[in-house]
Amino acid sequence: QTVVTQEPSFSVSPGGTVTLTCGLRSGSVSSNFYPSWYQQTPGQAPRTLIYNTNIRSSGVPDRFSGSILGNKAALTITGAQADDESDYYCVLYVGSGALWVFGGGTTLTVL
Amino acid sequence: DVQLLESGGGSVQPGGSLRLSCAASGFTFSTYAMSWVRQAPGKGLECVSVISGSGTPTHYADSVEGRFTISRDNFKNTLFLQMNSLRAEDTAVYYCAKNRWSERDFDLWGRGTQVTVSS
Numbered sequence: 001q002t003v004v005t006q007e008p009s010f011s012v013s014p015g016g017t018v019t020l021t022c023g024l025r026s027g028s029v030s031s032n033f034y035p036s037w038y039q040q041t042p043g044q045a046p047r048t049l050i051y052n053t054n055i056r057s058s059g060v061p062d063r064f065s066g067s068i069l070g071n072k073a074a075l076t077i078t079g080a081q082a083d084d085e086s087d088y089y090c091v092l093y094v095g096s097g098a099l100w101v102f103g104g105g106t107t108l109t110v111l
Numbered sequence: 112d113v114q115l116l117e118s119g120g121g122s123v124q125p126g127g128s129l130r131l132s133c134a135a136s137g138f139t140f141s142t143y144a145m146s147w148v149r150q151a152p153g154k155g156l157e158c159v160s161v162i163s164g165s166g167t168p169t170h171y172a173d174s175v176e177g178r179f180t181i182s183r184d185n186f187k188n189t190l191f192l193q194m195n196s197l198r199a200e201d202t203a204v205y206y207c208a209k210n211r212w213s214e215r216d217f218d219l220w221g222r223g224t225q226v227t228v229s230s
Binding site: 034040046048055093101102 | 155157161172214215216217222223
């Protein structure tokens with residue numbers, strides 16, 4: 001069973017930079033997993049931020065960027081703003097079962 | 112407008128059944144794979160089922176295999192999820208999502224429909 005790992009929580013100061021990661025309990029994440037990132041605020045549907053490792057979805061500010069760092073996918077927010085306070089989910093395409101596996105999500109606090 | 116609108120959620124007793132629907136508009140429905148993604152209270156997201164644009168193949172998470180059936184009506188631009196033998200752990204908001212196969216992502220989400228399984 002594939003398990004995708006994310007930091008449960010993270011904190012960043014307004015204007016600061018934060019990097020959230022997305023790993024595998026067993027193995028390394030590469031672009032072959034097509035990592036994508038989603039932002040979700042309470043009571044709302046997820047919003048697509050990044051797809052195919054590092055491509056920003058339409059309308060997403062350029063302070064959000066995606067990459068592979070070492071053996072993990074990463075979402076970096078540069079110049080964090082108060083309305084970036086959300087839950088962030090990564091998902092990896094694994095090609096078996098229901099094809100995609102989500103990480104447990106990271107709750108980002110901006111303070 | 113490009114949108115997805117789920118319906119059919121509600122409260123049901125353990126062992127019961129529900130059928131969710133997702134009405135799609137604003138894009139050529141039949142050319143896209145579609146998914147159902149759920150979120151249990153206070154928990155993360157889980158992709159439970161995927162269907163290709165043509166209707167086959169279909170894919171399921173182990174947690175719902177044999178109990179849930181995904182299907183679609185490309186003439187009516189509607190996605191379905193038939194849920195049988197429901198358990199308390201199936202309680203969640205169920206989102207319909209559009210997939211882009213070339214990018215292996217979820218690029219459009221519905222607002223979700225609540226399913227509660229309780230005696």
